[in-house]
Amino acid sequence: MTKCGYVSVVGRPNAGKSSLLNWLVGEKIAMVSHKANATRKRSNIIVMHNDDQIVFIDTPGIHETEKLLNQFMLDEALKAMGDCDLILFLAPITDKVSHYEDFLVKNKKGVKHILLLTKIDFVSNAEVLEKIKEYEKYNDKYEAIIPISIKKQTTQADILNDVVKHLPVHPYLFDPEIMTTEHLRDLFKEFIRESIFDNISDEIPYETDVMINKVDEKPGVDVIKATIIVQKGTQKGMIIGKDATAIKRIGKDARLKIEKLTGKKCYLELFVSIKKGWTKNRQGLKELGYDVTF
Template sequence: MSKCGYVSVVGRPNAGKSSLLNWLVGEKIALVSHKANATRKRSNIIVMHKDDQIIFVDTPGLHETEKLLNQFMLDEALKAIGDCDLILFLAPVTDKLTHYENFLERNKKNTKHILLLTKIDNVGNNEVLEKIKEYEKHSDKYEAIIPVSIKKQTTHDDILDVVVKYLPEHPYLYDPEILTTEHMRDIFKEFIRESIFENISDEIPYETDVKINRVQEKKDIDVVNATIIVQKGTQKGMIVGKGGSAIKRIGKDARQKIERLTGRKCYLELFVSIKKGWTKDKKGLKELGYDVTF
């Protein structure tokens, strides 16, 4: 029988989780940004490997904060840790072991995990070997440790062969033709958020969000209507830009991402709205898809 199971991909913010998953699935699906904590919700990305099906769960970064939005994000990551068959913990090679040791404390069910040593392109081979030696004091905790370079050395099989080894025998849970269980409108939302982070200066806060108002699938084109949510008037000015220059850049970039994924033409309408303090208000969070239950 084939193997099939859920594999949660966890690590600190900016550990490279979304980049790894896009590379493994061979499509741009997960949001990637230099902004910390860009990923806010769990999402499933499905990878077929030989005769086996792996449902990877992308997660927000593990971090500590008192902000309500961030507490929701941490809760999403902890739920993913507690409800999967296997965990991939991503540890950038230059990190201290503190992040990993904190994860061990949070892995209450002692779910089996594989340690991926990421971003090894940035250091020499000796430093990689030294870091592996550091982790060896926890060798009774992880099933395997894999140095990862998605830019050149590592192949998909280097990771996936090890992953399926620890998955249960089980029929496929999803149609092997699909890449994600996410709704297209949710992926469009993430593409627009990513385009904001890429096209606006670092001053724009990561709390900026997007609400997809409607998606119309017409014969020859998709029409997407969305509102960018900010918390202050000054932020709205940054999003719009002089003469609408910034929002045009955002729209063009997001539209191209959408078209590459769908293979169809897209007409994207963007608006900007101010919602003061939405990140601190349960109702405001829920309206944007973050259902805070604690």
Template structure:
């Protein structure tokens, strides 16, 4: 067995992909497990677009969770990139958590089994159990028992009620390989500050704009000046149409100011610094359907 260099305790470490349909509760679960607001959370589906590593220390284990876009299929090139991110995470990890809201039918799980071509070991996590009765929950668990030869464990959780956290982390730890820790145990994520700030601005766009506009926007961090007590951030919101730009800016700049205020609060809470944020809006027609444009924004197809 390998050991942590600071003690004689055998250590474990591994990557755990967190997958499920859009709005299954992946980012909410991860923020709950790590105890910090790191992953983007939105009531709108398909908000997460790229993988993000979130590190949780549990007893002798370092669990590197990989937050992924929701498993879905659409023709738009950006959506194809998002699906490929989820599939790559499944193939590259040591363990998979499949998140299944308690109200869901089993079709999403069956789709996951098809995508899990390498037969990575997985745990089924029943989320949002506070939204169903005890009787309905037991019935859903019984439905999954027909697939018990496919998964390692089935664990019900409720972030709202604070149920299942230790049981889930204990079960994950059981199945991780023995290994030295792969990262400094003080780290919460391997994602750089530029990507974190980008996601916080994107989340504010989702929170403040309705309908399809958030899906046709993205954010480019143009510049960050990191000072001891202040970060100066310049960012551009990319959108598809001039009409969308007008909505994002709002009358007298009211909407863009609201987005900026919300984003700045999120960024300050995370960084524990003052944030000076400048937001601009630019029209880039067809960016979500063009591989070159996607690559320029940071969505690289291998």
């Protein structure tokens, strides 16, 4: 009599969704960046808790914008909210309650949810209690409200025990040995994107993407060739950097992430290509895996 189900992890951009999921699974699977809107697509992260299986869905941040790529990201989050058994809504402790009120409006199917107050390391216990009081007027909406700190006070079981309570009795949906349904190529792409976000400043990372051209899995080493896509020639110059210092830094950072995941050596070769206006038209987005259907 195992329990198994889908749990969407949602919240505003930079609420800590990907960091939470990496912590819950005990491995770096989801892309993490201190910059908002780094996550672009849904991805499944599988956590076994005792004899039960939880399929977490990492989602882009809930936000409003007229940009086509960002509209795709919002659509991804809304689809995840509508196609799951439970929602975890992440609310940073310093946020206004208005973000949660917006979520309630967007949760059109009324999927049951747990409210997680994140980043409580930065405030006092009295401030945590005060914030909980602010949310109490909505206590008929959420199943539970849990203050969490992934750095010290909270354990994974504190969250997983509550999550499992709300999942249906169901056989496993996936092999319990795997941690994600994503292909390795997709994880490699996200690690390279993360390295761009971490090493290139300002808006340039938001107008870049990555195409994995080839993966050759050899004994003891993965040989990966990938192309970083930019929109303008000036962006290409900044990605490469003077004497290729920037692209070398990006490559080294991504290679270390990949090697930590696979446990093998990695030879990573990066190229840069210009695809003008790819974030602004449906065809450009589709070619990079963002199929805009709305």
